[in-house]
Amino acid sequence: MALNIKKEFGNTRSRKPDLTTMVYGKVPPQANELEEAVLGAIMLEKDKLAEVLEIIQSSDCFYVDAHQKIYAAIRRLFDKGMPVDLLTVTDELRKTNELEIVGGAYFLTRLTMSVLSSAHVEAHARIVMEKFIQRELIRISGQVISDAYEDSTDVFDLLDKAESNLYEITDKHLRKNFKSLKEVLVTTVKDIEEAKNKQDDVTGVPTGFKGLDKLTSGWQKNALIIVAARPAVGKTAFCLNLAMNAAMHTGKPFPVAFFSLEMGAGELVKRMLSAVTEVSMDAITKGRMQEHEFVQMTQRMHKLAGAPIFLDDQAALNIFELRAKARRLKQKHDIQMIVIDYLQLM
Numbered sequence: 472m473a474l475n476i477k478k479e480f481g482n483t484r485s486r487k488p489d490l491t492t493m494v495y496g497k498v499p500p501q502a503n504e505l506e507e508a509v510l511g512a513i514m515l516e517k518d519k520l521a522e523v524l525e526i527i528q529s530s531d532c533f534y535v536d537a538h539q540k541i542y543a544a545i546r547r548l549f550d551k552g553m554p555v556d557l558l559t560v561t562d563e564l565r566k567t568n569e570l571e572i573v574g575g576a577y578f579l580t581r582l583t584m585s586v587l588s589s590a591h592v593e594a595h596a597r598i599v600m601e602k603f604i605q606r607e608l609i610r611i612s613g614q615v616i617s618d619a620y621e622d623s624t625d626v627f628d629l630l631d632k633a634e635s636n637l638y639e640i641t642d643k644h645l646r647k648n649f650k651s652l653k654e655v656l657v658t659t660v661k662d663i664e665e666a667k668n669k670q671d672d673v674t675g676v677p678t679g680f681k682g683l684d685k686l687t688s689g690w691q692k693n694a695l696i697i698v699a700a701r702p703a704v705g706k707t708a709f710c711l712n713l714a715m716n717a718a719m720h721t722g723k724p725f726p727v728a729f730f731s732l733e734m735g736a737g738e739l740v741k742r743m744l745s746a747v748t749e750v751s752m753d754a755i756t757k758g759r760m761q762e763h764e765f766v767q768m769t770q771r772m773h774k775l776a777g778a779p780i781f782l783d784d785q786a787a788l789n790i791f792e793l794r795a796k797a798r799r800l801k802q803k804h805d806i807q808m809i810v811i812d813y814l815q816l817m
Contacts, residue, residue: 500605501534505595510541511582512589514557519592522551525597532603536642537573540564541582557583604640611636634791676725676808679716690717690808697814707734710810713743717808718778725807726779728800730793733812736784779804 509527513520527533530543544563548555562577564570573579590748617652666674675689688694700706710729717725731739745752748768754760760768781800785792793811800806 500602502602506538512592516589522593522784523596540569565615676717718780726804727808727811728781728806731784731812736782
């Protein structure tokens with residue numbers, strides 16, 4: 472059966488060859504009609520340009536080469552403080568000798584005339600952005616696969632390169648938007664109302680230390696708590712106690728993820744057993760316990776086993792792995808607190 476190239480891949484002259492098409496034989500993720508809708512909308516209504524610029528920072532985010540050139544022209548006009556409309560964009564492309572390349576004034580006019588409504592331009596821009604991110608992920612993955620087959624490739628350099636490329640996508644294209652005061656007020660009032668209806672003064676994750684809970688009302692959402700002290704004074708032991716107190720809280724346990732970059736999971740569990748049984752670490756480590764202490768440890772062990780504490784003792788953990796693991800734990804177990812021991816090792 473003959474393959475209709477034009478039908479399958481569209482106008483190939485206006486698109487750059489890429490790894491997905493060449494290696495996997497698939498058309499890359501794209502939303503050409505939405506690209507046209509976005510470009511048409513921002514040439515029709517100047518108020519929509521700011522919304523789109525917030526989402527699509529680069530002309531490379533468009534799939535069709537002509538669309539990239541048009542968006543680049545729009546960006547140049549915006550940066551110069553000039554109005555953006557059909558006439559100014561046409562003139563800008565004419566100055567750079569790109570007007571005929573993109574399809575001429577007729578094509579630009581068609582873009583504006585095909586827009587039925589600009590009300591959904593923000594949603595359209597986000598889809599265009601998502602398709603670009605998909606293409607970038609495919610490109611990076613394909614490059615990693617290609618390099619991984621080379622015997623001369625240093626595997627750790629390859630990991631660093633892949634990590635750097637992924638971070639670049641996140642840093643450049645997944646920025647959080649500003650929140651209006653009204654938005655924040657609504658959620659804040661809701662939190663205050665929930666706190667008002669609670670009998671307990673602790674509104675966050677309880678620390679288990681009455682004085683600390685009184686000062687902090689527990690660890691609050693989105694809070695970053697740094698435990699700092701001189702070496703060998705019990706920072707890890709203190710953080711383990713915080714984790715156990717939260718996970719073993721009477722009435723409502725708070726699931727906790729504990730990432731240990733220095734100490735193994737077995738060592739952490741011994742410390743936990745020492746804390747709940749009040750048997751010294753030395754006695755537990757050496758097995759030098761009295762019979763009643765061993766029985767007590769066995770009994771308390773069952774209580775500890777039911778605590779929703781999730782330990783990870785991977786030593787060379789990086790921020791991307793930690794985030795991926797934390798997200799999985801949040802989805803599966805709804806963790807309420809993350810402990811990292813210790814942060815400088817990342």
